[in-house]
Amino acid sequence: MSNEAASRATQDVDAHTRVGRTFWGRLSNWSPYRALMGLVTASPRRQFLILAIFPLLWVLTQHLGPMLQMVRVSLTDAYPVAPGVEQHFTLDNYARFFGDQIFWQPFFRTLIFAGGFTFCTLILTYPVAYFLARHVSRKNQMLFLLLLLIPFWVGEIVRTYAIMILLGNTGALNLVLQSLGLIDRPIPFMYTSFSMGVGIVYLTALYMLLPLYSALEKLPRSYNEAAADLGAGAWTRFRRVTLPLTIEGISSGCTLVFLISTGFYATPVLLGGPSTTTFAETIAGFFHVAGDEWPTGAAFATIMFFAALVLTAVFQKLMNALRKGDTK
Amino acid sequence: MNRGNRILLSCVYWAFVLYVFVPLILMILMGFKDSKFIGFPIKSWTLDWYTGIFADAEILSTLGYSAAIAVLATLISVAVGTWIAVLLEGRKFWGRTAIFGMTVLPALVPGIISAIAFRIYARYLGIEPGMGAIVWAHAVHNVPFVVLVVMARLSTLPKSQLEAARDLGADPIIAFLRITLPYLVPAILGASIFCLLLSFDDFVRSFFLGGYEPTLPVLIFAKLKSGMSPEINAIATVALVLTAAIGIWAERFTRRMNKDTKA
Amino acid sequence: MTDQTPLVRIEGVSKHFGDTVALDNLTLDIARGEFVTFLGPSGCGKSTTLRILGGFERPTTGRVILDGQDVTTQPPEKRQVNMVFQDYALFPHMTVGQNISFGLELKGMDKTSIKRRSDEIMAFLELDAFGDRYPAQLSGGQRQRVALARALAPDPALLLLDEPLGALDAKLRGQVQQELKSIQRRTNKTFFFVTHDQEEALTMSDRIVVMNKGRVEQDGTPEDLYFHPASRFVAEFIGETNLLSGEMRGHDGDAVVMDWFGQTLRGHAPAGAPPEGAPITASVRLEKLGFHASRPETGNAVQGKVVGKTFLGSRMAVDLMVEEAQGATLRAFVDAETGQTVGADPVWIGWDSDSMAVLRD
Numbered sequence: 044m045s046n047e048a049a050s051r052a053t054q055d056v057d058a059h060t061r062v063g064r065t066f067w068g069r070l071s072n073w074s075p076y077r078a079l080m081g082l083v084t085a086s087p088r089r090q091f092l093i094l095a096i097f098p099l100l101w102v103l104t105q106h107l108g109p110m111l112q113m114v115r116v117s118l119t120d121a122y123p124v125a126p127g128v129e130q131h132f133t134l135d136n137y138a139r140f141f142g143d144q145i146f147w148q149p150f151f152r153t154l155i156f157a158g159g160f161t162f163c164t165l166i167l168t169y170p171v172a173y174f175l176a177r178h179v180s181r182k183n184q185m186l187f188l189l190l191l192l193i194p195f196w197v198g199e200i201v202r203t204y205a206i207m208i209l210l211g212n213t214g215a216l217n218l219v220l221q222s223l224g225l226i227d228r229p230i231p232f233m234y235t236s237f238s239m240g241v242g243i244v245y246l247t248a249l250y251m252l253l254p255l256y257s258a259l260e261k262l263p264r265s266y267n268e269a270a271a272d273l274g275a276g277a278w279t280r281f282r283r284v285t286l287p288l289t290i291e292g293i294s295s296g297c298t299l300v301f302l303i304s305t306g307f308y309a310t311p312v313l314l315g316g317p318s319t320t321t322f323a324e325t326i327a328g329f330f331h332v333a334g335d336e337w338p339t340g341a342a343f344a345t346i347m348f349f350a351a352l353v354l355t356a357v358f359q360k361l362m363n364a365l366r367k368g369d370t371k
Numbered sequence: 372m373n374r375g376n377r378i379l380l381s382c383v384y385w386a387f388v389l390y391v392f393v394p395l396i397l398m399i400l401m402g403f404k405d406s407k408f409i410g411f412p413i414k415s416w417t418l419d420w421y422t423g424i425f426a427d428a429e430i431l432s433t434l435g436y437s438a439a440i441a442v443l444a445t446l447i448s449v450a451v452g453t454w455i456a457v458l459l460e461g462r463k464f465w466g467r468t469a470i471f472g473m474t475v476l477p478a479l480v481p482g483i484i485s486a487i488a489f490r491i492y493a494r495y496l497g498i499e500p501g502m503g504a505i506v507w508a509h510a511v512h513n514v515p516f517v518v519l520v521v522m523a524r525l526s527t528l529p530k531s532q533l534e535a536a537r538d539l540g541a542d543p544i545i546a547f548l549r550i551t552l553p554y555l556v557p558a559i560l561g562a563s564i565f566c567l568l569l570s571f572d573d574f575v576r577s578f579f580l581g582g583y584e585p586t587l588p589v590l591i592f593a594k595l596k597s598g599m600s601p602e603i604n605a606i607a608t609v610a611l612v613l614t615a616a617i618g619i620w621a622e623r624f625t626r627r628m629n630k631d632t633k634a
Numbered sequence: 635m636t637d638q639t640p641l642v643r644i645e646g647v648s649k650h651f652g653d654t655v656a657l658d659n660l661t662l663d664i665a666r667g668e669f670v671t672f673l674g675p676s677g678c679g680k681s682t683t684l685r686i687l688g689g690f691e692r693p694t695t696g697r698v699i700l701d702g703q704d705v706t707t708q709p710p711e712k713r714q715v716n717m718v719f720q721d722y723a724l725f726p727h728m729t730v731g732q733n734i735s736f737g738l739e740l741k742g743m744d745k746t747s748i749k750r751r752s753d754e755i756m757a758f759l760e761l762d763a764f765g766d767r768y769p770a771q772l773s774g775g776q777r778q779r780v781a782l783a784r785a786l787a788p789d790p791a792l793l794l795l796d797e798p799l800g801a802l803d804a805k806l807r808g809q810v811q812q813e814l815k816s817i818q819r820r821t822n823k824t825f826f827f828v829t830h831d832q833e834e835a836l837t838m839s840d841r842i843v844v845m846n847k848g849r850v851e852q853d854g855t856p857e858d859l860y861f862h863p864a865s866r867f868v869a870e871f872i873g874e875t876n877l878l879s880g881e882m883r884g885h886d887g888d889a890v891v892m893d894w895f896g897q898t899l900r901g902h903a904p905a906g907a908p909p910e911g912a913p914i915t916a917s918v919r920l921e922k923l924g925f926h927a928s929r930p931e932t933g934n935a936v937q938g939k940v941v942g943k944t945f946l947g948s949r950m951a952v953d954l955m956v957e958e959a960q961g962a963t964l965r966a967f968v969d970a971e972t973g974q975t976v977g978a979d980p981v982w983i984g985w986d987s988d989s990m991a992v993l994r995d
Contacts, residue, residue, distance in 0.1 A: 072742035106514070197395065198588050201398070306483045340487060538716055
């Protein structure tokens with residue numbers, strides 16, 4: 044009885060002193076935690092390994108893993124493997140791509156479209172970025188930029204749908220053209236490469252605008268003033284000073300927009316027609332039907348990925364060479 | 372000359388503003404049209420489409436489903452991304468470039484390829500199509516954005532801050548929780564909002580990894596395939612208002628936080 | 635405390651960063667209650683030493699012993715050592731009070747003791763009024779005091795100060811130097827101070843260790859270093875001095891005899907005398923040179939011609955050319971009145987053999 048009371052009393056004292064400490068004080072003096080941290084901090088090397096092991100495993104298994112698995116599946120004859128069936132290594136899935144026009148035509152079409160749309164986006168957004176960086180006071184720049192950002196928070200599908208309403212046969216554009224008397228009958232904008240282009244440019248413009256804006260904004264205005272001082276006209280100033288010094292922004296904006304454009308699936312499905320089938324739609328086709336088409340789909344996705352990667356790498360090299368050539 | 376340029380450029384800017392806003396405004400207007408037929412002109416107006424969707428249990432549950440996916444995926448991305456950022460920022464070690472490259476990889480893979488790769492990998496890991504698979508794919512896809520934002524903020528934390536904490540008796544974990552984490556709050560909030568929007572708006576990954584229950588963009592897509600209707604406009608408008616509101620609020624909030632910590 | 639064992643013992647410590655040697659085999663004791671300053675240009679190894687003592691770097695070789703305990707591999711949080719950082723490193727999201735309590739909390743003190751101790755230290759450093767302010771709301775001098783309070787609060791055995799006055803303006807710096815010295819006396823703590831500013835070092839320290847290229851150049855009291863520099867580096871780094879290049883001739887009792895362009899001069903060699911015939915450099919401080927109307931009886935004397943004068947307020951710097959020594963020049967500090975009277979006529983310049991030190995190169 045008295046023992047129990049005594050132990051309760053000491054517990055109370057303990058509880059009291061423990062309550063008296065702050066949370067961090069209690070934690071850092073709690074012996075199991077101390078022992079654990081002692082082990083962790085025993086050497087800088089061990090501390091680093093404990094910090095590094097999870098990120099390393101994560102990027103290997105979650106970031107690289109899916110890509111590697113895709114490549115692996117593309118080299119097999121059946122996936123998912125049905126019970127009792129043996130899986131074989133094969134290159135047939137890649138051979139299929141070159142064997143049929145129905146496959147490689149959308150592939151080249153996608154790359155050409157993506158390149159073209161990227162160029163259009165660049166032409167469209169460069170003056171906007173230039174205006175923002177050069178002609179808007181620093182105080183208002185964020186406001187003007189924010190105004191453009193708002194629509195880009197809206198999702199891909201909603202914005203694609205908005206373009207459908209704009210370009211439909213009874214859409215706003217045809218209505219305006221008709222009421223102006225420019226056309227008698229609605230122009231069928233929809234389900235063409237035009238509608239697809241308008242949609243894709245609409246979706247990607249921001250990814251071009253932001254790198255351009257930050258490149259232009261970093262450029263000191265004094266460069267242009269110096270050029271003007273030396274007698275360069277507006278066009279010469281732009282071509283000889285501004286453009287070469289913003290090549291980095293152009294290059295990263297184009298790379299981003301190109302990669303994003305090649306990856307669109309819903310937009311071409313909704314805005315394009317039979318004559319504009321993209322490779323994304325071709326690839327997706329293999330995943331809608333029975334599972335034994337997966338390896339082919341994986342092979343096509345792999346081809347697409349490496350083609351996009353090689354093209355952007357070549358493009359960046361070219362832009363780099365251009366920049367160096369200009370600064371010489 | 373300069374003045375002329377300026378006027379010309381400002382016209383281009385405002386034309387661009389029209390270009391990005393007009394389609395959305397038209398889309399919103401169409402949701403109030405009192406007719407099942409999509410197209411201009413709009414002769415009479417109604418709110419029936421909105422009362423319809425708010426009475427539709429399926430649409431409401433889809434909204435909740437999308438939001439739940441976005442929140443879960445964001446929590447994972449932020450935790451993992453912050454950890455990776457802490458490892459990569461301000462440290463030199465063998466293989467750093469390789470790890471950084473692998474970190475940003477999911478952000479660079481074109482959408483359809485990323486969706487296919489996740490679809491195959493989910494099968495390989497034994498994750499059934501559905502909520503778990505979508506959350507996982509969104510989380511992985513969004514990690515690079517968190518890493519980049521958090522690294523940018525972390526690079527401005529003076530090294531002496533952590534050293535001072537260690538010096539005063541904080542072990543690495545307590546120093547992280549009491550010094551680094553509070554400093555990162557604006558970046559983490561900004562990255563979270565960005566992830567929430569990316570995940571909520573994502574179509575292609577949700578489409579290929581989803582089960583029978585659609586997310587909001589997948590639902591809109593499916594309805595669109597079976598024909599346009601002002602009902603879709605109403606749903607899309609709700610999604611638009613939600614995302615734009617979160618975006619604007621986040622922009623203001625992070626800017627205020629940044630201003631506070633700069634002082 | 636009358637404990638005679640050194641508080642800190644640095645034993646053969648080296649630190650390599652890749653191929654560069656930041657610290658080369660340093661061995662040193664620091665006594666309890668001492669104000670030691672590590673002085674030298676950037677990259678001399680002084681900051682590396684400080685960081686090794688703080689636990690932020692591990693030495694490549696050697697040991698660090700603190701209060702009889704080997705702490706070489708101990709992380710900073712386990713050491714009874716606190717630091718005042720160059721940029722103060724105050725936590726911006728915590729108030730002054732929270733900053734000061736930070737170390738106390740982690741020691742596991744209860745809330746009442748934390749309050750008592752932080753109030754005490756804030757009163758001691760006259761920070762009582764600022765407890766609820768954030769660092770951003772304080773002036774540079776106040777921040778510096780908060781950093782000091784935060785480091786002193788957990789009652790460290792050793793306090794490290796990493797150029798803590800660098801961010802203050804010149805006027806405030808002088809005042810803070812006095813304050814720091816008096817705080818060190820009143821707390822009787824061991825201060826390890828790192829700076830590249832020789833004036834700061836001379837004003838505050840009990841002992842100065844001059845570092846260069848990862849090695850100790852000289853270790854002694856401020857007076858020692860100033861008047862008896864052992865090496866050319868120390869002579870040039872601390873204060874202004876006349877450097878006389880000559881040749882070693884021999885000994886005369888305790889004194890060393892040298893030849894300076896045909897003039898025979900006597901000095902002393904704190905770092906040991908070089909062999910006869912070796913080329914040597916000697917240093918004599920500007921204020922040690924005196925002007926005489928006729929050749930002084932004792933000590934060194936040469937005759938010189940005034941070639942320039944610089945007025946410095948309370949005193950004057952006079953440049954002299956010694957024709958007999960192949961036109962070599964000397965510079966002397968004299969009070970302003972004497973400076974005004976010397977003129978066209980040659981004067982005798984005299985100095986004690988004690989005030990001229992033969993240097994190690």
